[in-house]
Amino acid sequence: MTWLRDLGLGIRFAAAGGREGWARTALTAVGVGLGVALLLVASSVPHLLDERSARDRARAEGAASWNGKVEKSDTTVLRIGADTEFRGQVVTGFLMRPDGAHPVTPPGVGSLPAPGEMVASPALKELLASPEGSLLKERLPYRISATIGDAGLLSPGELYYYAGSDTLTPSTGGHRVGGYGDRDWSDELPPALVVLVIIICVVLLVPVAIFIATAVRFGGERRDRRLAALRLVGTDIRATRRIAAGEALFGSLLGLLAGAAFFLTGRGFVGEVELWGHSAFPSDLVPAGWLTALIAVAVPLAAVLVTLAALRSVVIEPLGVVRNTTGRRRRLWWRLLVPAAGIAVLALTGRVDEFTPVNPYPIAAGAVLVLVGLALLLPWLVEAVVQRLRGGPLPWQLAVRRLQLTSGAASRAVSGITVAVAGAVALQMLFAAMGDEFERMTGQDPSRAQFTTFSEDVSGEAAARTIEDFRATEGVETVIGTVETYVTKPGTYGQDEMQPTTTLTVGDCATLKELAAIGSCKEGDVFVVHPKGDKEQADWIDETARKGEEIELNSSHGLEPGAKSMLWTLPAGAPTVRAGLDPLGKEHWGIMATPGAIDPGTLPNALITAQLRVDKGVEDVAEHVRNTAARIDPAMRVTTLTSVARDRQYASVQTALRLGAVATLMLIAVSMLVSQLEQLRERKRLLSVLVAFGTRRVTLGWSVLWQTALPVVVGLLVATAGGLGLGAVLTWMLAKPVTQWWLFLPMAGAGGALIVAVTVLSLPLLWRLMRPDGLRTE
Template sequence: MTGPAQVGGLGGAGRHAPAAGPVHTGRLRRWAAEVGLGARLALTGGREGLLRTALTAIGVGLGVAVLLLSVSVPAMLDARSSRTAARDDDRYGSDKITPGDTTVLTLNISTSYRGRSVRGRLVRPDGAHPVLPPGVRSLPAPGTMLVSPALRDLLASGDGALLRDRMPGTVGGTIGKAGLSGPNELVYYAVRSDLAFGQPQVQRIDGYGSRSPHEPLDPFLLMLVIVIFVVLLMPVAMFVAAATRFGSEQRDRRLAAVRLVGADGGMTRRIAAGEAVVSATLGLLVGGVIFLVCRPFVEFFEIAQLSVYGTDLRPPLPLLALLIVSVPLAALAMSLVALRRVVVEPLGVVRRATARTHRRLWWRLLTPLAGGALLAPLAGSHGEFNLWQAVGGVSLVLLGVALLLPWVFDRVVGRLGAGGGLSWQMAVRRLQLSGGSSVRAVGAIAVAAAGTIALQMLFSAADAAYTKDARLDPAQAQAFTVVEVSALATATDGAALDAKLRTGGVTSVSTFRRDAAHFGEDGYVTMWVGDCAVLRELAELDRCADGDVFVLDQPDLAGQTVIMGDSGPDVERPHAEWTVPATARPAKALPGPYGEPTGVLVTTGAAPPAEPSPTFVSYVHLAPGDEDAPERLLNAAMAISPTMDVTIRRAQVRDSTFASIRRGLFAGSAVTLLLVGLSLLVGTLEQLRERRRTLAALVAFGARRSTMGWSILWQTLVPVVLGLLLAAALGLGLGALLLATVDVPFHADVSGIAIVCGIAAGVVLLVTTASLPALWRLMRPDGLRFE
């Protein structure tokens, strides 16, 4: 009984202070003591008090851990960008670099394997002390290669069997962390002694590191990034605020007991503030521990082809300090705001009465209207917007969802009748008496759903702009290869290329020579040389015989004399002249890998002699249904020449930056959805624990367990349905404003909205199912015990 004695003493001491100065000092001391009493009650308030504090700390801790992860994203991206920039070896003007003891010849031989990028480099040092890429201590021995740990593991597994045939050597060592963007990146370096400057795509470098300026994001993509961050972080922040109010009913009953021994209203608020700050502070510690414990394990996961090192997750100190200060302050504010709606008297808590105070609507509408007012001037700006204005507008509209939901809940639930089954009646009555905790838990879902609906509308609009339909024709080739013959190539003519490209899964190959020619002062023409069967891959030919010549898009070329090969002041070799026959016939070009070909089609009987280093293009038809046919084709191409370019035609081609942002959204959505589900589960368990004696009493009087389970489901489902309806309305409005900002016509993604609502409903069902074991346990007869 030490606590009540202290309460009475503190209350009496404050009322009998003798002088103004001592009164002020005594008041501060008394307030500090009262706050300290609340802190002690949170830590020493018996099993129930400790359980409530633990639930609050866990709830706040989960949110804090996600917030720490979120604020670490910029540092994570900077770390990845710094490592990739430090190893960059793309050099323009490399012909001006003089060979020396430290210079290196390098050839980019990057490829892909079953949808994953594989970064590869062939190098040859010019001297004894070559510059080394980050993460590499010394160049590998001939016949071996340095690989990333992820590539080493892939090559050693059964899944990497096809990729092993493409590698230029055996594994001779691993690349360090400094040379990799992430732990799951596939990278390798190998030495090739026959590299020479002047060979196709071979560059000379004197150091590693990016020298090109960073290109800013496209305005549309920048808007996507802004909305994604706001949408993902707001539900987390709301959950943290809601977690600080776990067990509020038990706290109010305890405060009523404190009033009974002499405390006034101000003292109860200060006691509640101390309890809330302690719980939030413990939540900060729990969140920090969760973050530190889980951080090393992120290296074992890859979400949407994104992998990071644990050490990359470093919250910036300013944001970390802001988080440490804001969470306890938010807990304090939420506690005081909650007490304003509750009258704690010595004999009970007035909130438990049936009378309800009608919430006012006008000030709740101001928030989304203010957000719309911020976003409206940005309409038609084509992305030339103020960043903070866009963030503020999106945040206010989403915050309006959380503010309007309690008003909508009161209006709808208050009018629900007493009809329906027993489980429905119990759920409605519970929601009418104390549905605030349910609304707070669902608020995060509603905000996430509204933001996701707006994002779905943006992504639907972006798909048209950043995704191109390849318009594949089954009769056309599914793959194309281009290679310039050099000392690196094992095939020097079309027949040899055809033979080497005919691997498993390849049904036919059409190879033709591509020559460059010039005429007049600035005229340029491409010449395609092959037999008639091959040339029919490029154009519609009415008839064809060896010796024929066809003009695709320039009929005035007939009779023109052209100069074969490249021309310019740096070209020293002589060039042959060739005259396009006056009998050349026009032909209609067919779509190819880079659009419709242009220039002149020449059969082999009429073609001029080939250049010393001719370029060959092959159209490759792949067997339908053979998923590994593209991989075997890439293996064959690497065996022909490491400089051979292979293009596999896809049904759709997406912009790489847009695809990266989309993958980032999926990764963030997965984390947010997990947190929302956990928040609902913790909130449901906390409500069940508060009502354990009531539940046990109902079962003792004959209520069925199934009836109680359905009642819990209705209590969770009704707020979720109301929240989703409100989220759909404001989400559509926010999406319309955002589309107007980037000057895109309004389009409602009905299927996307349905998917979002379905996922939210699925989360509710999973949470209800997960809470059933606790419900069965709380309904046992020993739940009637009271301490």
């Protein structure tokens, strides 16, 4: 009962302690609330990812459709992917043609659109209706008949559509779909990415925990003076500490409510926020029940424990006297043991290979110990540094003297950024070391061509016209356009015999010179092209490409119903040349001919590819290229050439890191600002005295800057050393070499930016506190 009475008294002081008591309680509630809100967001991530994955699977075509085992029926649908890209945003779409009167529909779609119509996501509908989407409207000239419901979208900002078609057939690339959502696939992360995800979670959440622990100590000096008054009326030391715990408990409980309010308020707007092309439905942001309960219990408990631990370092006596204990310096040895223990745990965990399941607990424990150890080491280092500083300009002396008297508050404010920067440095080292594993060289040459197109529905005369349409497109400088088909050696062959086959590529002289080592070329020429260094393949080509002999065009390879095969004689004087690499990095061999030698219109089952070099100075040149492709064939694929390809899962983890880093840095900035404002309010009377004695405001402003900068600089040095050490151990665990040691420089720059931002934002309160009425007391 005594405990409860004292805690209740502390709660009464916090709730009814006048303006000063409410100010401290409000600061604590806001600080704790921000941390709780971020913890609630973090605890919602598993549910968000599960819901997103469930919707993704629900709209995926079934396993039977994927395997090509669906027979035509009244419910089946022909469809083909018609994805495109618009100003860096992916637009996902499908052309749909029902086989019967009752076609199956994907989630979020009531009925399939008629030819010339489409069902679009709300974001795509809004984009097409805006002036910014006029170029995309040319590419998607369908009338929007309905919108896709949330059940059929991954996020509210997703650009997605289904368009109706009356020309789609299996021969033009359409495949039959009999249902959605019954296909199950495994998309497990590789062990290296599992380690990366674990470290990301640790790096993002440990600063939040430190911030909450710092927030419950806001207004400590005023609290100690109130406790001293209680000692004067006869309260003993233990009761005083329990009363202080009650104040902290009340502030933390208000913080829980504030965090829930922040979370629920921000949750309503999350659908309108998009970072790096990613957003989320508010309904997906639901914290896990057990994690919510853990937060509700852990935060007040941590507030009480932190307060009791803080009171052990001060002596509270009657008559309003509060003084720090003397003769007891911070000890270094146990602070070094914590990060050393973390390194030892990681080292004992051993190396991670691709065949062994990853145990996340020792990795997470080791990383937490290292980062928390850095936060514990920071107060000792700040105290050791400032105690040795002497002299300098007046603002510098004021800042140094203040830090010499009370460096603990400054260290606590900086501990969050220390941990965040150290974790970020380690993560960046890990990403750099893993980059070679998840990024590969494609062999493509973006200097020769920037785009490539491919279509299965362009044949005959349309093939030649396609190349001309691309050449007439605004911003296109060069088109390497080819019409390709298979040709075979005529004759009758047994069931076990392989009919000699090779490719026939038709293009103009400029195109053929890009694909093979051709010197002289004029219209009507034909060439036999051998691959480099592959004599067996060259002999196989010569089996079909017999000079002066007939070859069979439009053979049984993909021959359309009703199409007739025809014979064509390969000129006897056709020279033999060596193959070269196209901009995609691929070799082309077989027979190459100019349109004067063979009419592409006689190749009804041919495929066309076009590789385009464009003038990058032309505005929206990529959109003009895609619009031309859509006019030729709505399902034509347009891809951008790149020299490096990045693994999709690796890119997703990197995106998650960016999103989390933004949230954590914002929290740290708010933490430092709130702590700075709280310290200024604590020193209100001292500032007024200095102004009354003639101290200039500029001097005090610079003093505030140095008081912020000194601990941050020490913290950044600790973070850099600790981050490099942690990163080196993690890369060793993955059996990777450390490729970059200078990745801490951007994070150091971010720390410097935070110093300036916090100082500038705290100046208005500083000017207000330096008025003479600050000397008034009661």
